[in-house]
Amino acid sequence: MTADQAKVLEVLPIGMFEDLPENMHRVETPKNFSVILCDEHANLSRDALITLRAAARHDLFPVYWFGANPPSFADAVFPEISMQTLQLAYRDAQEQYRRIGQVAAPHNDEDRGALNLLGYLVTRDIDAVPAWHPGSRSSVTYARLRPDLASRSLLSQLHRQGMLERTFWRKTHMCRKCSSARLNVAEHCPECRSSNLVETDIVHHFSCGHQGPQNAFQLTAGGRMICPSCEQMLNHFGVDYDKPGRVELCQNCQTVTEEPEVNFECLDCETLTPSDEAPQHDWYQYSLTSLGRETVISGRLPVPGLETALGSFEPSKDYATFVALLDNGLSTAQRYGRPFGVCAMRFDQGQDDDHQPRLVNAASRATLIKLLREILRDSDFLYAEGEQIVFVFPETDAGQLDAIIRRIEDGLRKNMTDQPECRFEDWSDRTVRDILRGIRDVR
Known part of the structure; x- marks a missing residue:
């Protein structure tokens, strides 16, 4: 054999x-x-x-x-x-x-x-x-x-x-209705939304000061332009008139515009999405780390922290972004004498039978995110690592910070069935270095 x-x-x-x-x-x-x-x-x-x-x-x-x-x-x-x-x-x-x-x-x-x-x-x-x-x-x-x-x-x-x-590869835009990335980029008339636009020269008549698209100037039998305002003939470029720029002329409604709307037209549902409102996706190339290889051999994922649950939550920042925002916000507050609140919330659930940290369960994490969506303002941001969240509240004094903490505590008591044990610490009087040291203690 x-x-x-x-x-x-x-x-x-x-x-x-x-x-x-x-x-x-x-x-x-x-x-x-x-x-x-x-x-x-x-x-x-x-x-x-x-x-x-x-x-x-x-x-x-x-x-x-x-x-x-x-x-x-x-x-x-x-x-x-x-x-x-x-x-x-x-x-x-x-x-x-x-x-x-x-x-x-x-x-x-x-x-x-x-x-x-x-x-x-x-x-x-x-x-x-x-x-x-x-x-x-x-x-x-x-x-x-x-x-x-x-x-x-x-x-x-x-x-x-x-x-x-990961390494950044490309950024793609998506339809705001169906999220398809199969889009056609087109310029549209700001009045009627037609894409039937033609680029044309602007003609400026020196004598009367009239300025308009070239197709508005009638032509003589000899091909000379006639000003639609004063009806004088324009004989010589640079003497009688010039062409200071170009505009877009809508062939549907005749609107003249220097800045047509730029839209993404979805090839799947035909929805028009303004270019500055289109959702975006960043795409990356991924490769294994040593931790990734060790995980495959062990068959057990590392204990996930709150950063996993909060990863797509808008106020949650990666470490580098958090540090930059914290440093800028705190220095600005100190320079102008403005209030600036910082606090840490830490869950402590003890350990399981395998001596691994006992985690807040998935349902409780979903409840926490829903609660934070209701409480946090657009200017607030946070960094999550392990079972700790560090919140930053610009323009927030001690009394306001205490009220926010009480709202979070009350929300956790009312909405979480397993009542995870958590404690808050006010870090508002700490320097950036001390705040980061407190974060590193759980990293």
């Missing part, structure tokens, strides 16, 4: 695979398979992969493609189906499962999605690299990631938790 025959792979063929080598066993129904073999007509949509994953022996199963038009996430691509190419796929699958075998099983289902994504990056030895994808509503895809594992929000969460590092 050869080495290749030593272990039989359970394979799920999708397409015209009539004969398989002896070391591959055909699975007739999607159940307990180890490998997927696809011909060029196979459909591996995200929904299809989610269904297949539920029936696979391992969530990180390899996919092999035979023929044209392979997906970017295929583990290997072969030009045709033959015994030789099937054996090559078999050998690659053996190596893939050697690497997959080093990935620990998740300790709980809640961490499964994050650990699958990290495990895929480790076993395929790749980064999560964004690429343009016009067929997608987001216009961007992480092509090398299997679609059922790829998640922009999950990548962002793993970055916040220190398991991925």
